[in-house]
Amino acid sequence: MNQVAPRKLLHSKWTHTQPVNKEKHFAVTKVEFDEDGKVILCELQAVMSKRIQAINWRDLKDSTTWRQGWQ
Structure with a gap:
């Protein structure tokens, strides 16, 4: 599991x-928080195509799908 703050x-x-x-x-190009400091929006941009997609930031904790850094 990835550690994500x-x-x-x-x-x-x-x-x-x-x-x-x-x-x-x-x-990660955009992160928005609500009044309580909880993430309400997280956007990723693909380096090759510049395509932007919104994801649930907690999905980044799944180390079988995501790895921190560029490898």
Whole structure:
């Protein structure tokens, strides 16, 4: 399980273990918080295609799908 701190998500880099359409490396480009400090939006941008997708930030904790950094 990856250790992920919500306050340190922005600009973090991630590698998807099962690339789709040659999209393997991603960077977190946007994180929004509510009044209580909980993450309400997390967007990843693919490095190759620049495609942006919103994900549940807790999915990044799954080390079988995501690895921290670009590998």
